[in-house]
Amino acid sequence: MNTFTEENYLKAIYHLSLQSSSVSTNQIAASLNTKAASVTDMLKKLAEKGLINYTKYQGVTLTAAGEKIAVSIIRKHRLWEYFLVEKLNFKWDEVHDVAEELEHISSKELVDRLDDFMGHPKYDPHGDPIPDSNGLFKTHELKPVATLVINENGIISGVRDHSTAFLQYLERMQLTIGKKIKVTEINDYDHSVILQVEDKKVHISREVANNLLIAI
Amino acid sequence: MNTFTEENYLKAIYHLSLQSSSVSTNQIAASLNTKAASVTDMLKKLAEKGLINYTKYQGVTLTAAGEKIAVSIIRKHRLWEYFLVEKLNFKWDEVHDVAEELEHISSKELVDRLDDFMGHPKYDPHGDPIPDSNGLFKTHELKPVATLVINENGIISGVRDHSTAFLQYLERMQLTIGKKIKVTEINDYDHSVILQVEDKKVHISREVANNLLIAI
DNA sequence: TAAAAAATTTAGATTAGTCTAAATATTTTA
DNA sequence: TAAAATATTTAGACTAATCTAAATTTTTTA
Numbered sequence: 001m002n003t004f005t006e007e008n009y010l011k012a013i014y015h016l017s018l019q020s021s022s023v024s025t026n027q028i029a030a031s032l033n034t035k036a037a038s039v040t041d042m043l044k045k046l047a048e049k050g051l052i053n054y055t056k057y058q059g060v061t062l063t064a065a066g067e068k069i070a071v072s073i074i075r076k077h078r079l080w081e082y083f084l085v086e087k088l089n090f091k092w093d094e095v096h097d098v099a100e101e102l103e104h105i106s107s108k109e110l111v112d113r114l115d116d117f118m119g120h121p122k123y124d125p126h127g128d129p130i131p132d133s134n135g136l137f138k139t140h141e142l143k144p145v146a147t148l149v150i151n152e153n154g155i156i157s158g159v160r161d162h163s164t165a166f167l168q169y170l171e172r173m174q175l176t177i178g179k180k181i182k183v184t185e186i187n188d189y190d191h192s193v194i195l196q197v198e199d200k201k202v203h204i205s206r207e208v209a210n211n212l213l214i215a216i
Numbered sequence: 217m218n219t220f221t222e223e224n225y226l227k228a229i230y231h232l233s234l235q236s237s238s239v240s241t242n243q244i245a246a247s248l249n250t251k252a253a254s255v256t257d258m259l260k261k262l263a264e265k266g267l268i269n270y271t272k273y274q275g276v277t278l279t280a281a282g283e284k285i286a287v288s289i290i291r292k293h294r295l296w297e298y299f300l301v302e303k304l305n306f307k308w309d310e311v312h313d314v315a316e317e318l319e320h321i322s323s324k325e326l327v328d329r330l331d332d333f334m335g336h337p338k339y340d341p342h343g344d345p346i347p348d349s350n351g352l353f354k355t356h357e358l359k360p361v362a363t364l365v366i367n368e369n370g371i372i373s374g375v376r377d378h379s380t381a382f383l384q385y386l387e388r389m390q391l392t393i394g395k396k397i398k399v400t401e402i403n404d405y406d407h408s409v410i411l412q413v414e415d416k417k418v419h420i421s422r423e424v425a426n427n428l429l430i431a432i
Numbered sequence: 433t434a435a436a437a438a439a440t441t442t443a444g445a446t447t448a449g450t451c452t453a454a455a456t457a458t459t460t461t462a
Numbered sequence: 463t464a465a466a467a468t469a470t471t472t473a474g475a476c477t478a479a480t481c482t483a484a485a486t487t488t489t490t491t492a
Contacts, residue, residue: 005479025440038480040441045478057440057487088329098323105321107314113304221449241470254450256471261448273457273470 002049004104007073008032009042010051011103013062014070022059068135075131076111077103078124083114085125092125092176093167108133126167127158127177127213141216145181145193146209153182154214161211173202175212218265220320223289224248225258226267227319229278230286238275284351291347292327293319294340299330301341308341308392309383324349342383343374343393343429357432361397361409362425369398370430377427389418391428 002010012031016023025043029036047054051066062070080102084090090098105111112133115121122137124130129137142158156179159166170176174197184201185194191206204212218226228247232239241259245252263270267282278286296318300306306314321327328349331337338353340346345353358374372395375382386392390413400417401410407422420428 003478026438034479035481036440037442037482041479084326088326088333090325090329094325098321098326101321101323105314105317107317109306109310110300110304110314113306117304219448242468250449251451252470253452253472257449 001106002051002069005042006046006049006051007069007104009039009046010062010066010070011073013052013060014067014074017062022061024059028060071131071135072108072111073103075133075135076105078128078130079111079114079118079121081124081126082118082121082130086118086121091171093164093171095125096162096164123177125177126162127156142213143216144210145183145195145204145212145214146191146206148183148193148214150183150186153180155180156212157215158213159211160213166208166211169208170212173204174198174200175202175204181214217322218267218285221258222262222265222267223285223320225255225262226278226282226286227289229268229276230283230290233278238277240275244276287347287351288324289319291349291351292321294344294346295327295330295334295337297340297342298334298337298346302334302337307387309380309387311341312378312380339373339393341393342378343372358429359432360426361399361411361420361428361430362407362422364399364409364430366399366402369396371396372428373431374429375427376429382424382427385424386428389420390414390416391418391420397430 009028009032012028013023016027016031020027025036025039028043029039032039043052043054043060046052046066047060050063051069052060052062054060077099080099081095084095084098085092115133120132121130123140127142129139131137140157144160145154148154156175156177158177159170175181175195179197182196183193184196187193191209193204193206193209195202195204225244225248228244229239232243232247236243241252241255244259245255248255259268259270259276262268262282263276266279267285268276268278270276293315296315297311300311300314301308331346331349336348337346339356343358345355347353356373360376361370364370372391372393374393375386391397391411395413398412399409400412403409407425409420409422409425411418411420
């Protein structure tokens with residue numbers, strides 16, 4: 001078994017790997033709010049355990065074993081988030097911190113039964129895919145609302161920014177997962193966008209349009 | 217916030233306090249599978265934090281603050297056990313270890329919503345009372361089956377031994393919480409007891425009769 | 433392409449929790 | 463009630479994870 005800290009490092013490396021193939025010490029330090037020196041120490045330990053490929057000064061990648069652990073933690077995180085929202089009536093902006101704790105509960109039996117209990121959901125409350133008990137999942141293809149042209153429509157299916165502030169903003173604007181939207185106007189000057197959402201018009205900034213994702 | 221370890225010490229002290237008013241270093245060491253020297257170190261720390269009353273060589277008691285924490289952990293433990301059995305179909309002998317992990321999830325909001333979700337159960341799968349969100353609970357009065365005389369009956373409402381082995385044995389014998397039993401015979405020689413349970417007779421040893429509890 | 437800047441690693445400490453072995457206090461018992 | 467037995471604490475050490483400051487390597491840039 002691995003410690004919570006090791007699991008958090010693996011998860012951070014996994015997420016960072018989705019952006020750039022190799023992950024740097026400083027990137028990890030920033031994402032975990034810790035210092036580069038601490039990261040170096042942990043990287044040695046994880047390399048020792050065969051969970052990452054690490055060469056001094058050259059950044060890291062996960063090994064198959066490391067990736068498997070990372071994915072299992074992400075599975076737990078997203079399943080718990082789904083549970084919190086669907087069964088316990090938490091809001092989508094309230095679940096992250098609790099799921100950060102729950103994801104470290106070790107019992108695989110527990111997660112698999114929880115998955116059964118909820119009917120094997122495919123996506124979490126933020127639209128992120130939930131790996132199955134074998135670690136398999138399909139990333140559905142998404143693109144920012146900002147890439148749409150006038151009169152194009154789509155279904156809100158994910159967010160690029162998972163911050164509480166952004167989620168609360170979307171909630172307030174009724175821009176939530178599953179909603180059908182249509183671009184009715186794009187402002188040439190500031191690239192802000194006006195959307196038709198159900199029977200309302202919603203005006204969003206370019207920044208919001210970049211962080212709000214629709215299914216392709 | 218307190219560490220998992222501190223929480224485990226407080227919980228252990230709480231449980232031991234139910235037997236004897238003051239709890240000794242060795243009792244704690246035994247119950248946590250650790251060494252007396254380690255316990256002494258932790259007792260100093262907990263006393264420092266105002267969670268226990270500790271005088272060298274004199275044993276410890278919980279302060280009101282310490283007891284409050286202990287009870288909140290027990291609440292979480294028992295609610296999770298109930299959830300695991302009632303919602304996820306775990307057996308009553310399978311839930312302890314998972315609940316030992318889940319009880320340290322800190323969110324009070326989570327526990328209270330879980331409690332709502334399950335309809336505020338009063339007892340966990342082993343018949344132990346679940347404290348409410350204010351830490352209040354009533355210990356229902358219980359006595360061992362061994363105290364019954366011939367023709368007395370009662371309802372199985374708890375166990376004194378929570379070990380997997382004992383729980384599995386009871387399960388196999390269909391001696392589970394809520395079952396109505398009647399003593400039909402007591403063996404003078406070994407004090408073993410024959411019970412009428414529904415339409416079956418079950419023969420149990422004195423030891424089992426001592427660890428199986430019925431409501432008074 | 434050599435100096436400057438940035439990134440990374442190493443060295444040496446610190447804190448939490450644990451341990452063993454030795455010292456001390458309390459309790460038992462003869 | 464004094465010796466023996468038992469319980470508890472102290473001293474000193476270890477591991478995991480972290481930090482700061484200094485040293486080293488890599489990258490950038492002029």
